[in-house]
Amino acid sequence: MATITHLETVEAPGAMLTRSGARALAVLRIATGFVFLWAFLDKTLGFGYATPAERAWINGGSPTKGFLSSLETGPFTGFFHDIAGAGWANWLFMLGLLGIGIALILGVGLRIAAVASALMMAFMWVAEWPLASGSSNPVVDYHVIYAIGGVVLALTYAGHTWGLGRWWAALPLVQKNRWLI
Known part of the structure; x- marks a missing residue:
């Protein structure tokens, strides 16, 4: 039976990340970044x-109009229809995709990218509302997995392996503002 003294000497899970585990997280980080x-x-x-x-944005298309205006289920359908194609919604969505993608691929700003x-x-x-849309899993779909994945990548410092995370974390601005890691 393990004693309290013995349990105090056991390494914490974060200290047990193997080189292979770090590399697997780096591959996940880069692949997820490429999706965005x-x-x-x-x-x-x-x-x-x-x-x-x-329908490309550079040809006058709207990155949000097609998706948001075609929604048919959920309690927020009206809201999403109202913002479909709005300039501010297009810009926020596209800057989000670009920023998250670059941050994940480079391995910098992973906390911001995770949020x-x-x-x-x-x-x-919420827009797709899988609870009523006939999804194969009405609770945990790919949106949930991507959200969890981003958080895991940030919490495990996945940018330090095959990324610029160590360099980024050493910058004076980031040292003073740890939330930028």
């Missing part, structure tokens, strides 16, 4: 995957 960056690029330039060229991605994913979850 790709969405930004496709909506901006219209590569033809989710956004055809004629931003969690908020963005929460809004998108």
Whole structure:
């Protein structure tokens, strides 16, 4: 049986992150960042995957109008229809995609990226309202997984492996404002 003295000498979970674990988190960070960056690029330039060229932002399309105006279920449908295509909504959404994507790929500002991605994913979850939309899982869908993933990446300093996280954390501005890590 473990004694209290023995338990006090056991390493904390954070101290047990292996090199392979750190690398796996780095791969997750970069891949997740690419998901956000790709969405930004496709909506901006219209590569033809989710956004055809004629609906690209640079061709006068709206990154929010199609998605938000097509929502059919949930208690906030009216609100999302009202902001669909609004200039401020387009800019906030696109800057969020770009900022989160770059931060994750580079491994810098992961706390801000975690909060931003969690908020963005929460809004998108509420917009799609999987509780009534016929989703295969009405509670935990990809929005929830991306939100949790962003938080995990920030809390595990995933930017320190194969990223600029260590350099970023050593900057005087970041040292004075730890929330920027």
